[in-house]
Amino acid sequence: MAMRAAAGIRPLGLDTLVRLQRGLTTHGAPSATPRRLPVPDGMTAPLGCDAVAVPARFGPLVLPRLPRVGCVYADDAHWWWIVPSDSDYALEWPAPARYATGAVVPDTPGLPGLIHRPDGTVPYTPPIPLYLALCRLTNTTPTWSRPVSA
Numbered sequence: 201m202a203m204r205a206a207a208g209i210r211p212l213g214l215d216t217l218v219r220l221q222r223g224l225t226t227h228g229a230p231s232a233t234p235r236r237l238p239v240p241d242g243m244t245a246p247l248g249c250d251a252v253a254v255p256a257r258f259g260p261l262v263l264p265r266l267p268r269v270g271c272v273y274a275d276d277a278h279w280w281w282i283v284p285s286d287s288d289y290a291l292e293w294p295a296p297a298r299y300a301t302g303a304v305v306p307d308t309p310g311l312p313g314l315i316h317r318p319d320g321t322v323p324y325t326p327p328i329p330l331y332l333a334l335c336r337l338t339n340t341t342p343t344w345s346r347p348v349s350a
Contacts, residue, residue, distance in 0.1 A: 235311060237273050237280055237303040243323045248285030251303040252330060253278040255296055258337055263316075265333035270325035273312035280305065280312055287327035294340035 239245050251273075254262065259279030263269060273280040280300070288299045305312060317323075335342050 235305050243321050249303040250285050251280045251300040253280045253298045262333050266329050271323040272316040274315045275312040281325040282323045283327040292343050294334050294338040297334050
């Protein structure tokens with residue numbers, strides 16, 4: 201190993217391996233053009249974008265539980281929160297929430313519409329408060345609080 205590192209070859213980090221695996225993973229049939237939630241004009245997403253979708257009935261219940269709300273999109277069936285990429289790392293988002301890598305939404309007529317835009321230039325809802333709010337609403341124990349079995 202020391203010889204490889206000295207020759208300029210570095211081992212891959214865990215985050216690099218996760219991104220490579222996600223690049224190889226496909227969900228369902230590939231579509232010609234992924235339908236991604238757009239970042240509004242004037243905003244930047246330096247950490248990349250993923251999204252968390254919940255049934256529309258949960259949306260109004262989640263909002264007051266969050267200390268900061270980023271961009272939120274909605275259609276008749278779901279509300280979508282923009283979170284930084286890899287916000288599902290080591291988390292099992294509670295059902296019925298769905299995690300959408302790359303903020304890619306399912307094929308439905310039209311994209312969900314923007315219903316909340318935060319002040320500033322960053323579109324993110326902090327993922328941990330969102331995760332905890334969804335756990336509370338769905339009566340799900342957070343991943344890190346579950347007993348470990350051997």
